[in-house]
Amino acid sequence: KQEVTQIPAALSVPEGENLVLNCSFTDSAIYNLQWFRQDPGKGLTSLLLIQSSQREQTSGRLNASLDKSSGRSTLYIAASQPGDSATYLCAARMNRDDKIIFGKGTRLHILP
Amino acid sequence: EPEVTQTPSHQVTQMGQEVILRCVPISNHLYFYWYRQILGQKVEFLVSFYNNEISEKSEIFDDQFSVERPDGSNFTLKIRSTKLEDSAMYFCASSEGLQGYEQYFGPGTRLTVT
Numbered sequence: 001k002q003e004v005t006q007i008p009a010a011l012s013v014p015e016g017e018n019l020v021l022n023c024s025f026t027d028s029a030i031y032n033l034q035w036f037r038q039d040p041g042k043g044l045t046s047l048l049l050i051q052s053s054q055r056e057q058t059s060g061r062l063n064a065s066l067d068k069s070s071g072r073s074t075l076y077i078a079a080s081q082p083g084d085s086a087t088y089l090c091a092a093r094m095n096r097d098d099k100i101i102f103g104k105g106t107r108l109h110i111l112p
Numbered sequence: 113e114p115e116v117t118q119t120p121s122h123q124v125t126q127m128g129q130e131v132i133l134r135c136v137p138i139s140n141h142l143y144f145y146w147y148r149q150i151l152g153q154k155v156e157f158l159v160s161f162y163n164n165e166i167s168e169k170s171e172i173f174d175d176q177f178s179v180e181r182p183d184g185s186n187f188t189l190k191i192r193s194t195k196l197e198d199s200a201m202y203f204c205a206s207s208e209g210l211q212g213y214e215q216y217f218g219p220g221t222r223l224t225v226t
Contacts, residue, residue: 031211043118043203043219044155051212089155093211098143098168099157100215 002027004092006103014111015082021075021106023090028068034100035064035075036089044089048075080110114138116218118204124224125194133189133221135204144187145205145215146179148172155203161187162210194225 003026013019023033032051036044048057048064050073056065063076073090087107091100117136125131137144146158159169161179176192187206191198201220207213 034214036217041222044217046214046216049214091155095211098145098160098162098210099170101157102155104154 002030002092002094002101004090004101004103006088006090006106008106009104010107010109012109012111013080015080017080018076018078019080019108021077021088021090021108023073023075023103025071025073025092025101027094028071029095030068030092031095031097032093033064033066033073034091034093035062035073036091038087038089038105040087047088077108082110082112084108085110116204116206116216118202118218118221120221121219122222122224124226127196127225128193131191131194131223133191133202133204133223135187135189135218136185137187137204137206138208138216139185141206141208141216143167143207143210143213144179144181145207146189147203147205147217148200149203149220150197150200158189191223194223196225199223199225 005024034049035047050057050066061078066073087105089105091102093100119134144161147155149155157170159173160167178190180188203220204218205215207215
């Protein structure tokens with residue numbers, strides 16, 4: 001059974017710093033991995049989708065990497081801003097499954 | 113930009129009552145999903161729907177739950193007899209295709225069962 005884990009559960013960093021959020025999964029037979037942002041009490045905003053055949057995806061200041069063999073993905077945020085404060089979720093989709101399996105998220109706080 | 117919409121944003125109901133949560137997926141999408149998030153916990157998959165039938169469901173999606181696409185635009189989740197533990201945020205999502213496609217999520221409906 002696929003388990004998705006995100007460490008740390010919470011992170012505070014000063015504005016302007018680059019940071020990395022970690023996601024690990026137990027079953028490497030994933031089809032793709034998606035990173036989301038969730039603001040308090042709000043829905044999920046898709047940030048990046050990495051297919052299993054890809055190593056990384058970039059969107060603006062965000063870069064997500066995927067290493068299937070080690071069961072890891074990272075989300076790199078460059079030059080962090082207070083507006084980046086949110087919970088970041090990663091979710092893995094298994095081969096032949098409709099559903100995506102979520103981690104519990106990392107709650108990020110950027111200090112002005 | 114097209115987006116998934118959900119109504120209502122917040123629903124309060126008494127235990128044992130039926131509720132219907134509504135979603136309007138993105139118009140050219142073919143796959144529809146419901147997920148839920150109990151406060152402080154992970155987002156969990158409930159059900160996926162394609163071509164007017166359920167294609168996958170989780171163990172959470174028992175007989176008290178049902179889904180329907182009553183017309184060309186709406187996608188609904190019905191809970192027949194709500195329990196206290198059904199209190200959660202319910203998210204609808206849609207995607208253009210199955211594997212390889214992003215799932216786009218709505219803003220959620222917060223269901224409170226008293």
